[in-house]
Amino acid sequence: xxxxxxxxxxxxxxxxxLTSASRVVTLASVYAFLYIPIIIxxxxxxxxxxxxxxxxxxxxxxxxxxxxxxxxxxAAEISIAVxxxxxxxxxxxxxxxxxxLHRYKFPGKRMFVYFLYIPIVIPEVxxxxxxxxxxxxxxxxLGVVAMMVGHTTFTIPFVVxxxxxxxxxxxxxxxxxxxxLGATEWQTLWKxxxxxxxxGIIVGALLxxxxxxxxxxxxxxxxxxxxxxxPVYIYGLMRHGVSPVVxxxxxxxxxxxxxxALLGERMQRVGKLARR
Amino acid sequence: xxxxxxxxxxxxxxxxxxxMRRLKLRRANWMMWMLLIxxxxxxxxxxxxxxxxxxxxxxxxxxxYGGIAYQFTLDNYIxxxxxxxxxxxxxSVEFSFIVTVxxxxxxxxxxxxxxTASPRRRLFLLFLVIIPFWxxxxxxxxALMFLINTSGLLNTVLLQLxxxxxxxxxxxxxxxxxxxxxxxxxxxxxxPLYASIQTHLERPEFxxxxxxxxANPAKAFWKVTLPLTxxxxxxxxxxxxxxxxxxxFIPLLMGGGKMEMVGNxxxxxxxxxxxxxxxxxxxxxxxxITLVLIALMFRFMKNAFxxxx
Numbered sequence: 001x002x003x004x005x006x007x008x009x010x011x012x013x014x015x016x017x018l019t020s021a022s023r024v025v026t027l028a029s030v031y032a033f034l035y036i037p038i039i040i041x042x043x044x045x046x047x048x049x050x051x052x053x054x055x056x057x058x059x060x061x062x063x064x065x066x067x068x069x070x071x072x073x074x075a076a077e078i079s080i081a082v083x084x085x086x087x088x089x090x091x092x093x094x095x096x097x098x099x100x101l102h103r104y105k106f107p108g109k110r111m112f113v114y115f116l117y118i119p120i121v122i123p124e125v126x127x128x129x130x131x132x133x134x135x136x137x138x139x140x141x142l143g144v145v146a147m148m149v150g151h152t153t154f155t156i157p158f159v160v161x162x163x164x165x166x167x168x169x170x171x172x173x174x175x176x177x178x179x180x181l182g183a184t185e186w187q188t189l190w191k192x193x194x195x196x197x198x199x200g201i202i203v204g205a206l207l208x209x210x211x212x213x214x215x216x217x218x219x220x221x222x223x224x225x226x227x228x229x230x231p232v233y234i235y236g237l238m239r240h241g242v243s244p245v246v247x248x249x250x251x252x253x254x255x256x257x258x259x260x261a262l263l264g265e266r267m268q269r270v271g272k273l274a275r276r
Numbered sequence: 277x278x279x280x281x282x283x284x285x286x287x288x289x290x291x292x293x294x295x296m297r298r299l300k301l302r303r304a305n306w307m308m309w310m311l312l313i314x315x316x317x318x319x320x321x322x323x324x325x326x327x328x329x330x331x332x333x334x335x336x337x338x339x340x341y342g343g344i345a346y347q348f349t350l351d352n353y354i355x356x357x358x359x360x361x362x363x364x365x366x367x368s369v370e371f372s373f374i375v376t377v378x379x380x381x382x383x384x385x386x387x388x389x390x391x392t393a394s395p396r397r398r399l400f401l402l403f404l405v406i407i408p409f410w411x412x413x414x415x416x417x418x419a420l421m422f423l424i425n426t427s428g429l430l431n432t433v434l435l436q437l438x439x440x441x442x443x444x445x446x447x448x449x450x451x452x453x454x455x456x457x458x459x460x461x462x463x464x465x466x467x468p469l470y471a472s473i474q475t476h477l478e479r480p481e482f483x484x485x486x487x488x489x490x491a492n493p494a495k496a497f498w499k500v501t502l503p504l505t506x507x508x509x510x511x512x513x514x515x516x517x518x519x520x521x522x523x524x525f526i527p528l529l530m531g532g533g534k535m536e537m538v539g540n541x542x543x544x545x546x547x548x549x550x551x552x553x554x555x556x557x558x559x560x561x562x563x564x565i566t567l568v569l570i571a572l573m574f575r576f577m578k579n580a581f582x583x584x585x
Binding site for chain 1: 304
């Protein structure tokens with residue numbers, strides 16, 4: 001082997017194949033791309049100007065004017081009603097399903113699990129038009145309840161998934177012990193199983209909440225006239241041009257979904273620590 | 277093998293002990309039915325039934341004034357081979373392919389850069405990728421619209437810097453749709469790539485062997501690193517390609533309805549065109565394609581697991 005070849009050989013233990021300058025540029029530009037639009041959106045919700053183009057000073061007045069728009073309040077009420085309703089249904093049903101799938105064996109279980117998870121992988125627009133068709137065929141009125149049903153249908157699989165994951169470290173012998181000590185099935189469920197997996201259930205509920213709260217596609221198809229929830233309402237506003245009010249509203253939705261997601265992540269960690 | 281019959285992927289991080297415990301599953305009793313029937317019933321009524329209804333309607337005729345005429349026909353499926361629909365499919369496939377490649381090209385060096393950072397910093401850098409992942413995709417799309425619209429910040433800055441003399445019409449163009457989809461999908465490509473590059477770097481012996489045999493860094497990358505991270509590339513590509521194929525609100529918002537992907541096409545059959553049976557057949561087609569792609573992705577993931585063990 002010639003000496004020049006030897007000189008070309010990098011130090012073995014050095015895992016860094018990219019030079020530090022190109023690494024920094026790569027990291028910085030991708031993070032900038034991911035974050036700048038969001039930061040600008042939030043920043044300009046505090047901009048003291050009707051026009052969005054230039055920075056005219058800090059104000060919180062746009063947030064203050066939000067309640068002055070009756071249609072916006074209406075949209076917020078609808079969003080909250082749909083999201084709370086669907087979160088309760090999907091959390092209860094999903095948790096029950098998750099517990100059952102963890103505990104029992106039954107014929108066709110594998111197919112049933114596949115069936116439950118399919119809504120996660122197929123495009124939402126396909127779920128949404130099928131629901132529209134269904135509501136139309138059974139003459140069920142579009143609106144708040146229809147949206148609640150639609151959202152519940154695509155959030156249940158996520159709750160089942162999260163609850164099953166939370167139970168993956170669950171010791172089945174705890175339930176056995178409870179029953180051996182004379183607890184009924186109900187007591188075992190309420191006093192042993194649910195308290196132990198509660199963090200997982202809360203994570204499922206938070207995930208379900210944030211998915212429903214910022215859903216656009218399903219609501220767009222099944223909301224009916226005059227029942228636009230916030231995301232669809234903002235879409236309507238955006239088509240008529242931007243205004244700082246829209247930014248303020250978008251920033252609030254962003255904050256709500258992010259807080260719920262972060263809380264979920266926290267809970268998940270707490271749950272994992274508690275199981276150790 | 278026994279594990280797989282319970283229908284989920286074993287969590288590799290869980291100790292074996294807990295897997296053994298899980299095998300002690302109980303037999304069906306009344307409590308199981310109490311727990312299972314509500315969720316099964318809900319999903320059958322509001323998911324399975326509407327999909328079957330969709331399948332049924334896809335074989336019905338279009339009514340005279342829109343709506344559905346209950347007469348059996350295969351026309352809707354034959355219509356899927358009409359130039360109009362093939363064009364929509366082609367637009368979607370081309371779009372998804374280009375977005376996937378763009379994501380791959382940007383995410384690979386980025387994921388590599390994270391994987392080679394110090395362990396402490398790595399965690400923080402990853403966290404920064406996961407935050408947009410959690411953030412509402414819809415609001416992130418609004419943020420882009422806000423940034424690039426005619427009177428938006430990007431145009432203002434470029435005008436003031438005299439780079440341009442007239443505001444650019446970026447929003448409501450195909451470019452905007454590409455940008456929006458790329459922006460939404462990038463984290464989905466980064467995470468699996470990172471996982472796969474990270475695993476590769478933990479075993480440097482292959483790279484060392486390549487160097488000992490005289491490969492320069494570029495050659496070592498092409499011949500060793502890239503082939504060994506194929507599973508990450510495959511999974512990331514699927515995670516981007518599949519949702520992009522039937523993307524709905526991004527073309528609607530960023531393209532202003534001018535660029536019609538197959539998802540928008542289906543939506544329009546139900547909303548504006550009022551050709552529900554054709555929309556139904558297109559929807560059945562999209563579900564079939566999606567499920568095939570998902571099955572392929574799991575095949576890739578399984579192969580990757582087998583290779584590693």
